[in-house]
Amino acid sequence: MARTRLIQAVHDAVVEEMARDPKVIVYGEDVELSIVGDLRGVHEQFGHDRIRNTPISETTLTGMAVGLAAAGYHVVVQMMFANFFYTGMDAIANQMSKLRLMTGGQVELPITVLATIGGGSANAAQHSDTPYPMLMNLGGLNVAVPATAADAKGLVKTAIRSKNPCFVLEPNGRGGEFGEVPDGEHLVPFGKAAVRREGDAATVVAIGRMLKPALAAAAALEAEGVSVEVLDPRTLVPFDYGAVLASVGKTGHLVVVDEARECCSAASQIAAVVAEQGFSLLKGPIRRVTTPNVAIPYAPNAEAHVIPGEARIAAAVRQALGQSQKVPV
Amino acid sequence: MTTGLGETQAADHPGGGHPGAGPTQAEALRLYESMALIRRVEERLRDDSAAGKLPGAVHLYIGEEAVAAGVCAHLSARDYATSTHRGHGHFLAKGGDVRAMMAEIWAKREGICQGMGGSMHVADLAQGILGANGIVGAGLAIATGAAFGAKLDGDGKVSVCFFGDGASNQGSFMETLNVAALWRLPLIFVCENNGFSEFTPSAQVTAGRIADRARAFSVPVAEVDGNDVAAVWQAAGEAVGRARDGGGPSFIEARTYRIQGHFEAESFVLGNGRYRESDEIDAWRQKDPVAAFRARLVESGAASAKDLDQIEADVLDRVTDAVAYAEAGQPADPELAETLMFAPEPAPESEA
Numbered sequence: 001m002a003r004t005r006l007i008q009a010v011h012d013a014v015v016e017e018m019a020r021d022p023k024v025i026v027y028g029e030d031v032e033l034s035i036v037g038d039l040r041g042v043h044e045q046f047g048h049d050r051i052r053n054t055p056i057s058e059t060t061l062t063g064m065a066v067g068l069a070a071a072g073y074h075v076v077v078q079m080m081f082a083n084f085f086y087t088g089m090d091a092i093a094n095q096m097s098k099l100r101l102m103t104g105g106q107v108e109l110p111i112t113v114l115a116t117i118g119g120g121s122a123n124a125a126q127h128s129d130t131p132y133p134m135l136m137n138l139g140g141l142n143v144a145v146p147a148t149a150a151d152a153k154g155l156v157k158t159a160i161r162s163k164n165p166c167f168v169l170e171p172n173g174r175g176g177e178f179g180e181v182p183d184g185e186h187l188v189p190f191g192k193a194a195v196r197r198e199g200d201a202a203t204v205v206a207i208g209r210m211l212k213p214a215l216a217a218a219a220a221l222e223a224e225g226v227s228v229e230v231l232d233p234r235t236l237v238p239f240d241y242g243a244v245l246a247s248v249g250k251t252g253h254l255v256v257v258d259e260a261r262e263c264c265s266a267a268s269q270i271a272a273v274v275a276e277q278g279f280s281l282l283k284g285p286i287r288r289v290t291t292p293n294v295a296i297p298y299a300p301n302a303e304a305h306v307i308p309g310e311a312r313i314a315a316a317v318r319q320a321l322g323q324s325q326k327v328p329v
Numbered sequence: 330m331t332t333g334l335g336e337t338q339a340a341d342h343p344g345g346g347h348p349g350a351g352p353t354q355a356e357a358l359r360l361y362e363s364m365a366l367i368r369r370v371e372e373r374l375r376d377d378s379a380a381g382k383l384p385g386a387v388h389l390y391i392g393e394e395a396v397a398a399g400v401c402a403h404l405s406a407r408d409y410a411t412s413t414h415r416g417h418g419h420f421l422a423k424g425g426d427v428r429a430m431m432a433e434i435w436a437k438r439e440g441i442c443q444g445m446g447g448s449m450h451v452a453d454l455a456q457g458i459l460g461a462n463g464i465v466g467a468g469l470a471i472a473t474g475a476a477f478g479a480k481l482d483g484d485g486k487v488s489v490c491f492f493g494d495g496a497s498n499q500g501s502f503m504e505t506l507n508v509a510a511l512w513r514l515p516l517i518f519v520c521e522n523n524g525f526s527e528f529t530p531s532a533q534v535t536a537g538r539i540a541d542r543a544r545a546f547s548v549p550v551a552e553v554d555g556n557d558v559a560a561v562w563q564a565a566g567e568a569v570g571r572a573r574d575g576g577g578p579s580f581i582e583a584r585t586y587r588i589q590g591h592f593e594a595e596s597f598v599l600g601n602g603r604y605r606e607s608d609e610i611d612a613w614r615q616k617d618p619v620a621a622f623r624a625r626l627v628e629s630g631a632a633s634a635k636d637l638d639q640i641e642a643d644v645l646d647r648v649t650d651a652v653a654y655a656e657a658g659q660p661a662d663p664e665l666a667e668t669l670m671f672a673p674e675p676a677p678e679s680e681a
Contacts, residue, residue, distance in 0.1 A: 025477075025481070049481055054508070055504065055507055055508060055511070057504035057507070057508065059470065059500060059501045059504055060469075060470040060473065060501055060504040060505055060508060062470070063467065063469070063470020063471050063473070063474065063501065064470050064471070064473050064474035064477060064508070065474060066470070066471045066474060067409070067411070067459065067470065067471035067472055067473060067474025067475035067476070067477070067478070067488070068474035068475065068477050068478045069474070070409075070454065070459050070471070070474070070475060070478075071409065071474065071475045071477075071478025071479065071482075072478060072482075073478050073481070075474075090464055090467060091467065091470060091471075094463075094464050094467060095462075095464075095467060095471065097670075099452075099460065100669055100670060100671070100672060101445050101666055101669040101670055102442060102445055102446040102450045102452070102460070103442050103445070103446060103450070103452045103454065103460060104440070104441065104442035104443030104444070104445045104446065104665075104669070105443070105669045105672075106442070106452060106453070106454040106455075107452070107454055108672045109672075139670055140670040140671065142671075161675065162674060163671075163672035163673070163674060163675070164671045164672050164674070
């Protein structure tokens with residue numbers, strides 16, 4: 001184990017995969033200096049044919065990835081902020097998520113898209129979105145949401161080895177946080193949730209950046225005598241519904257915490273599937289804790305007001321349990 | 330043998346790239362065959378569409394055949410091409426199989442895309458055909474990415490992007506010209522200027538000259554008569570040769586005309602609306618690229634009318650056979666979509 005910053009873990013994953021496979025090509029805006037920090041030094045190590053700066057042309061960055069992948073390369077596109085997906089959306093929604101089907105399975109599109117998601121940094125509405133619901137809805141994209149350094153490394157490596165488009169969405173503002181990363185080759189499979197805290201009174205599914213406040217809420221609830229199990233899905237596509245259903249089978253209560261906006265959020269999808277497949281396991285209504293259907297405000301106090309935090313998560317758990325058991329006040 | 334179709338004659342110029350050399354007799358006959366095949370396929374699709382036999386819309390290439398034929402004559406299966414919603418001609422000229430294309434349009438299991446793509450999305454990766462595309466301008470960035478790959482491979486492959494005057498108004502046109510010029514990618518931009526952005530005359534929606542947009546990025550430009558296959562062949566040969574030799578991208582604007590509508594059966598959506606006059610269509614029929622090339626071949630002595638009749642007869646047989654193949658094909662597998670969204674993954678090497 002090595003104590004590693006999350007962005008360093010992403011860096012290590014990319015470097016290891018570039019060294020392993022000469023067909024791995026990295027590009028994006030400012031990747032040579034690496035303003036995000038996750039690719040620092042990679043240009044010096046691998047040179048212009050393996051990693052290069054691009055113009056600020058997101059429509060072309062995503063489209064070019066499709067052509068370069070079809071030409072036999074494994075493309076890593078660093079898009080910086082997930083809000084910039086919107087500018088590059090045609091190639092994401094109409095090309096990379098669809099062309100395998102549309103060609104009758106002729107094409108493989110090994111593309112990894114890196115970007116940060118979420119707010120919390122006073123970056124205002126155009127740099128603070130959590131837009132994975134639109135990616136999940138397309139059907140042909142893998143979506144990974146690492147919350148720890150170890151998962152960041154393992155999921156990026158799995159993405160780069162995948163034969164399919166994979167979005168690895170790094171938690172905004174958490175890149176400098178340390179975590180223990182296993183030594184040597186470390187891959188994290190897609191579609192396998194991790195239990196971050198065991199408990200038996202309620203299940204909290206916390207996506208990406210929401211893991212940290214969810215664990216804080218769980219600790220606070222523990223002090224109140226409420227034992228919360230916290231699940232980190234790690235990938236949204238594919239999604240480990242089995243792990244959530246197993247946990248709900250134990251606890252009988254589900255709270256899903258998602259920084260995406262409420263309407264058609266990942267939380268909505270997870271809640272719907274658990275309601276369909278696990279209704280008999282539930283002792284009370286499922287609760288979703290999401291960002292309301294607003295743009296993220298700039299002012300830090302206003303931003304903190306809309307993005308789910310520890311207090312709202314804890315309140316949602318108490319509310320969920322209030323349907324069937326007395327919650328200590 | 331001289332064909333009299335170029336400024337000078339070269340006996341042998343594989344892969345193109347020899348300025349001033351016209352096509353050899355054999356190449357000229359292949360150009361004619363390529364154009365004739367596209368024409369007969371499109372005419373049959375026109376008729377079958379009118380007869381209600383096709384499940385989806387078709388956008389036909391009648392009148393523009395010289396562009397696909399003239400450019401693709403310089404390409405092999407190793408080279409890449411992206412195409413448009415009007416893509417049957419590019420598919421066939423680039424080496425796509427007529428049976429597999431026809432079966433695709435008929436929505437059959439034997440289709441090149443197993444019936445999952447249809448007319449607007451015919452693709453054959455084994456032939457370097459990265460696909461027709463239903464999104465106007467989408468092929469530009471895909472072709473640019475393939476050209477980047479070709480450049481990294483460093484083995485002389487090139488990438489061609491066919492697009493229309495309509496697509497030249499997409500921002501991706503400027504973006505890809507910039508990237509291709511900056512990185513000196515082996516990319517040939519082929520703008521098929523047929524005068525219409527769907528149902529709107531280009532003059533209403535396009536400022537300035539499209540070729541000037543390429544000149545702004547210092548990309549070499551050729552403006553050619555897109556109904557003259559020898560002129561297209563000549564310009565494409567120079568552009569492909571430059572790209573293969575590491576000289577970077579080129580832009581070809583081929584002025585041509587769409588004889589058919591934006592899509593077949595467009596009268597149903599147009600109602601009483603009209604966006605062009607029949608006189609204009611008739612005038613362009615007089616400049617038919619297939620008939621014009623046939624006349625030139627005969628006049629120059631490069632081919633006899635009998636030779637060309639034989640090519641026509643063979644082509645018609647292939648089209649008839651392809652339609653019979655498509656008609657007899659199996660319906661598409663309705664459950665296939667469930668299995669095709671993701672490629673199978675390699676077995677995991679370790680787990681966390």
